[in-house]
Amino acid sequence: MTAIALMSIMVPVVVLLNLIAYYVLIPKKNRGWQDIYAYAGKSGRLFSYGVLPYFLLVSCVYVLVRSEGMLAKSLGITPYYRLAEFIFLIEGGTVSSFQAIMSPELTYFSAFIYLFGFSFLLIFTFVVLVCTGKVTVLQEYSIAVVLAYLIAFPFYIFMPVKVTGYTLPTVIPLLYELSPVISNGIRSVDPYLDNCFPSLHAALSIIAMLLVVFRTDFKQLKAVVVILALLIQFTIFYLGIHWIIDFIGGILLAGLCYYVATRYREMIVQKITILLTSIEKRRVGRIR
Incomplete structure (x- = not known):
């Protein structure tokens, strides 16, 4: 119920942000499905080959990562918690300096960026690439996001690192003290608040930024994405x-995933297409 309470607030806000951004940031000439329809063909396989595999792939990996606590417990995995000690030995309480400018207004703004801005950035990037027919970039984005989740997953299971707000006495857990709805909602997917290294908020927002900036030609969107990505980096420390x-x-x-996605996209997509074609042939064969 705690996750539902937070999602019931986030979903309508993020949807509204997506609608506004689509009509404000995307030129009218680019708002359409013509290119992606041409890519998928007119055989009714638009979502089967153009969008659905990547949407499902990202969704499945996201669910897997969010279930890491349950998975670790069911497999009897004992986490190695000392990574946080090594991190502290290296950087000490450096992050506490970000809260030197703390104010209620900045805290609410940062929480909005961290929760709503981050979700908007990831979802809107996907929406834009689908609706403007940027299939190649859509594939690169999906591959990069999936790879980022898969690489981060073992760290979250075997070497969890707790948030600074509940580790360093000089850092206040601003996000988690802002509202019980926020705190309980986050704890419903990260009970121990220890999915810190590497930062997926940093990685995924930078991946989205790199792809929008270097792989699309939407000037207004590029400016917004860069600013939003930079703000997200600030909030992960400040909060x-x-x-x-x-x-x-x-x-x-982010750099690794961007490189792999843009360099090896064609090979990965080819393998996915072969797999989907094989599955479809088997399905058709059974029907006949």
């Missing part, structure tokens, strides 16, 4: 969530 090393790990992860 008492991530360590500096989490952020560095997120940057490196």
